[in-house]
Amino acid sequence: MSRVVFVASGKGGVGKSVFASNLGATYAERGLKVVLVDMNIGLRNLDIYMGLENKVIFDVADVLDQVVSIKKAMVRDRRFQNLYLLATTQKREKFKAKPEDVKSLYDQLRERFDIIIVDGPAGVNEELRIASTGVDLAVMVATPEYVSLRDADMVEQTLRRFGVKDRVYIVNKVNKVFLASGRLPSVETITSIMKVPLLGIIQYDDSIHLAANCGSPIVFQGDSYITRNFNKIADRLIGY
Ligand SMILES: Nc1ncnc2c1ncn2[C@@H]1O[C@H](COP(=O)(O)OP(=O)(O)OP(=O)(O)O)[C@@H](O)[C@H]1O
Numbered sequence: 001m002s003r004v005v006f007v008a009s010g011k012g013g014v015g016k017s018v019f020a021s022n023l024g025a026t027y028a029e030r031g032l033k034v035v036l037v038d039m040n041i042g043l044r045n046l047d048i049y050m051g052l053e054n055k056v057i058f059d060v061a062d063v064l065d066q067v068v069s070i071k072k073a074m075v076r077d078r079r080f081q082n083l084y085l086l087a088t089t090q091k092r093e094k095f096k097a098k099p100e101d102v103k104s105l106y107d108q109l110r111e112r113f114d115i116i117i118v119d120g121p122a123g124v125n126e127e128l129r130i131a132s133t134g135v136d137l138a139v140m141v142a143t144p145e146y147v148s149l150r151d152a153d154m155v156e157q158t159l160r161r162f163g164v165k166d167r168v169y170i171v172n173k174v175n176k177v178f179l180a181s182g183r184l185p186s187v188e189t190i191t192s193i194m195k196v197p198l199l200g201i202i203q204y205d206d207s208i209h210l211a212a213n214c215g216s217p218i219v220f221q222g223d224s225y226i227t228r229n230f231n232k233i234a235d236r237l238i239g240y
């Protein structure tokens with residue numbers, strides 16, 4: 001059964017888009033039919049992280065306004081037949097869709113794909129409500145800092161009120177040395193702040209950052225501890 005996974009955060013820049021692109025790439029490598037939907041309305045990023053920016057002609061607002069079909073608006077990944085991207089609009093004012101329209105879009109995508117990964121906006125705002133309507137599961141991304149965790153907790157509670165049934169979180173950009181120093185929240189503290197299950201921890205690693213900025217998710221670059229970690233996270237996510 002296909003699922004819509006929504007990637008959210010309280011603070012911006014914590015790694016939602018990098019996480020979404022690598023998770024999508026991990027499932028695509030397994031042969032699943034995957035679509036990445038960029039719903040960070042007005043702030044398109046995912047196309048760059050996937051190296052597809054020159055192929056985007058239409059966007060999600062064009063689909064919701066019925067200017068083009070979903071099929072025409074989606075861009076297929078260069079590397080995998082079964083991996084697609086639906087880019088967000090660059091113009092916030094162009095986006096007029098209502099939550100029920102977005103839900104209907106996700107439902108149409110369910111008919112074609114095994115997994116729909118939605119890259120959401122940061123923060124608690126109207127965009128969050130619109131983009132999260134009709135999703136099955138939310139993954140909050142936070143960095144190991146008190147402000148990031150508190151904001152992720154707020155978003156998690158908001159998504160619960162919006163009716164998102166299953167909610168988990170990822171701690172990204174973890175530096176083991178800092179963590180051991182005791183000056184950043186420990187895993188115990190993090191799990192006490194967040195009220196939902198921990199899906200995984202991703203280390204801070206320059207290679208993740210460099211790969212994303214070269215338009216190639218790190219998991220596409222062969223076996224590494226990062227790829228193995230993403231595979232474990234992908235396995236666990238299926239369990240929710
Ligand atoms: N685990 C990591 N290790 C190193 N760098 C990372 C890691 N995760 C993300 N980054 C880098 O952090 C920056 C922000 O990542 P990203 O764009 O995915 O965040 P975001 O939460 O989607 O931001 P926004 O809220 O603006 O949409 C990028 O430069 C990215 O390459």
Ligand SMILES: [Mg+2]
Pocket residue numbers: 016017018040045119
């Ligand atoms: Mg982003």
